[in-house]
Amino acid sequence: MAITAKFDGVAVTTQANVYFDGKCVSHGIQLADGTRKSVGVILPASLTFNTGAPEIMEGVAGSCRVRLKGAAEWETYGAGESFDVPGNSSFDIEVAGEPYHYICHFG
Numbered sequence: 001m002a003i004t005a006k007f008d009g010v011a012v013t014t015q016a017n018v019y020f021d022g023k024c025v026s027h028g029i030q031l032a033d034g035t036r037k038s039v040g041v042i043l044p045a046s047l048t049f050n051t052g053a054p055e056i057m058e059g060v061a062g063s064c065r066v067r068l069k070g071a072a073e074w075e076t077y078g079a080g081e082s083f084d085v086p087g088n089s090s091f092d093i094e095v096a097g098e099p100y101h102y103i104c105h106f107g
Contacts, residue, residue, distance in 0.1 A: 002080065003058075004060070004103055009032045010032070011030045013029070017038070023043050023045040023047060025040055026040025026041075036106045037106060039102070040102055040104070041099045041102070042102070043095065044095050044096055046093075046094045047092070048090055048093075050090045051086070051091075053087050053107050054084065055104050056083070056104070057102055058104075058105065059078055059079050059081050059100065059101070060101040061098070061101040062097075062099050062100035063076060063077060063095075063098075064077055064094060066083055067091065067092045068089070068091050069086075069089045069090045087107065
């Protein structure tokens, strides 16, 4: 999968979403067709995120380990790779070393 390098014609929410005492910071964007996404970074940490809508997490830089709700095994993802998270679910994510930059595509 090619890494998404930029989005044209978007509206950006300038107020950052800051989670987990600053370990995750993102900005919401909305494309011209109304599609919502967020672009952010997760600093080294072990976190658990809950989802409302389904999400596709696309790695832009860095890497992470992810365990989806109900899964026994951890999977590793890096730049150019993505993982799907069902709606009304959760996932554990671990980032070590370099920050993990991502785009979250909401379903």
